[in-house]
Amino acid sequence: MVKRCPWATTSPELLVYHDTIWGRVQKDPQKLFKALCLETMQAGLSFSTILKFEPGMDEVFHHFSLDYLAKCDQSDVERFCQDRRIIRNHAKVSAIIANAKVIQPNPKMLVEATWGPVNGVSLDHLLKAAPDPKMYQKFTEKFVKAFKNMGLQRIGLITVYSYLQAVGVVNDHLITCDFHEEFPTKNEEKSS
Secondary structure, three states: OOOOOHHHHHOHHHHHHHHHOOOOOOOOHHHHHHHHHHHHHHOOOOHHHHHHHHHHHHHHOOOOOHHHHHOOOHHHHHHHOOOOOOOOOHHHHHHHHHHHHHHOOOOHHHHHHHHHHHOOOOEEOOOOOOOOHHHHHHHHHHHHHHHHHHOOOOOOHHHHHHHHHHOOOEEOOOOOOOOHHHOOOEEOOOOO
16 A cells, blocks of 8 residues: 555545655746746645646646746736636736746746755655644745745745745655655755
């Protein structure tokens, strides 16, 4: 029987996400942007809800295309917010478009802001229990500052830490999870 992080077994969508996406090292700017968008959309919602809306968002946002979204304007925000296939939160949709406009001229800056502070190597917190993102506040603050300096919107500590987990900057698979050892990391033991 496969051992997983406990949260992964709470919905079919989370199981697939845990097993195929979460924590896997991602350095492609387009995929990093999509992950950032999903985490931005998640604020105040369960990630299971986000995953249920992901196919619709993928379609409406043209696969989270930086080129497409960077050309969008306020009328597009209004149109998107009428579409039941997405999370219809005006502030979140506006942030996605604003962030695309910031990143699209130089997508590699998102890669650098995401991976530069860890020198391109994932950190392993060697967790025995689910982390409290506040535990890593100091670690996350440098990323938040870099993202805000870039001009990104709706970038808080929890959103950014969740993003770092999603794209493999930190390996927060529990040490009891069969997926923990799949990822090459630099160990940084923390109490859990």
